[in-house]
Amino acid sequence: xxxxxxxxxxxxxxxxxLRLSCAASGFTFRNSEMNWVRQAPGKGLEWVAYxxxxxxxxxxxxxxxxxxxxxxxxAKDSLFLQMNSLRAEDTAVYYCARGGWERWGQxxxxxxxx
Amino acid sequence: DIQMTQxxxxxxxxxxxxxxxxxxxSQSISSYLNWYQQKPGKAPKLLIYAASSLQSGxxxxxxxxxSGTDFTLTIISVQxxxxxxxxxxxxxxxxxxxxxxxxLEIK
Numbered sequence: 001x002x003x004x005x006x007x008x009x010x011x012x013x014x015x016x017x018l019r020l021s022c023a024a025s026g027f028t029f030r031n032s033e034m035n036w037v038r039q040a041p042g043k044g045l046e047w048v049a050y051x052x053x054x055x056x057x058x059x060x061x062x063x064x065x066x067x068x069x070x071x072x073x074x075a076k077d078s079l080f081l082q083m084n085s086l087r088a089e090d091t092a093v094y095y096c097a098r099g100g101w102e103r104w105g106q107x108x109x110x111x112x113x114x
Numbered sequence: 115d116i117q118m119t120q121x122x123x124x125x126x127x128x129x130x131x132x133x134x135x136x137x138x139x140s141q142s143i144s145s146y147l148n149w150y151q152q153k154p155g156k157a158p159k160l161l162i163y164a165a166s167s168l169q170s171g172x173x174x175x176x177x178x179x180x181s182g183t184d185f186t187l188t189i190i191s192v193q194x195x196x197x198x199x200x201x202x203x204x205x206x207x208x209x210x211x212x213x214x215x216x217x218l219e220i221k
Contacts, residue, residue, distance in 0.1 A: 035210070045150075045158065045201055047210040059208050062115075095157055101148055101205070102169060104157040 002026040002103045004096050009108030016086050016112070022079040022096030022105055030074035033099030036081045038092035039107075048094070049081060064090075086112045116140050116204050120213035126221040131192050135216045137185045137202035146206035149178055149187045152215075153198045161200075162187065192218070 008020040022034070036048040049070040050059040058070050069082040079096050093107040117140035127133050137147070145165040150158035160169045162178035165185055175190045189196055197220050202213040 044215045045152075045203075045212040047203075047212065050208050050210070061209070101163070101203070102160045104159075106157055 002098070004098065004103055004105035006094060006096055006105040006108040009094065009110045011111045011113065012086055013114055014087060014112055017082070017084045018086065018110060020081040020083065020094055020096075020108060020110070022081075024077045024079065024098075027098070027103075029072075029077040034070075034072065034079045035097045035099065035101075036070060036079075037095045037097055037104075038090075038110075039095070040089070040092040043092075046092075051079070053099075083110070086110075088112050115209050116143060116207055116211050118202055118204055118211050118213040120200075120202055120216050122216060123214065124217040124219060126219045127192050128221045129192055129194055131221075133189045133192050133218060135187045135200055135202075135218075137180075137187070137213050139183045139185075139204055139206075142182045143204045143206035145181045146204055147178075147180070147185050148203045148205060149176075150201045150203065151196075151198045152201065158201065194220075 003025045005023045012018050035050050038046050038048050051070045055072050067085045071080045091112050093109050095104050095107045097104045119138045121136050147165045149162040151161050152158040161172050161176050166178045177188050179186050197218050199215045199217045201215050
């Protein structure tokens with residue numbers, strides 16, 4: 001069964017950093033493009049970052065460019081989102097999603113607050 | 115970035131009603147459009163891909179149409195389990211963007 005499981009969320013102070021992980025199973029991870037999508041409390045969906053199957057191409061939403069980094073470890077079937085210089089407006093549930101968009105994780109909550 | 119605009123933002127319907135949600139792209143995206151359903155506290159669920167293709171396991175009462183800039187999601191006979199928020203998403207550009215969502219409520 002295809003599964004994506006996010007972890008690493010939590011409470012962090014403004015200006016702080018957090019690293020999210022997404023563990024993949026049930027499919028050939030190294031062949032799959034991957035994305036991070038977030039949803040602020042009570043708000044809609046916002047695409048955050050994209051990474052190609054090899055990791056050689058990445059793309060970011062303007063709202064996080066220069067602060068967030070997406071990476072992957074194909075040997076460990078894992079996707080990462082390094083979030084630096086966090087702001088209150090980054091508070092959201094963060095989902096990882098497979099490139100075909102048919103599989104999403106359950107999400108991990110990031111709260112940025114003093 | 116490509117902007118996606120959904121309408122209406124919310125609508126009320128009764129079980130058995132036919133419901134249509136529209137999505138407009140700020141530029142042509144061919145058929146590179148997905149539709150999702152999201153229930154509270156859950157991840158989005160892919161309903162329709164490539165504008166009109168039904169994702170495996172999704173009931174046939176859901177359908178999608180359109181190409182270019184104008185798209186629709188139709189539910190031909192709304193069931194109790196269908197009440198949720200629906201989103202469109204363009205995948206024409208890898209700077210993916212979503213519509214703002216349409217909340218379908220019980221009348």
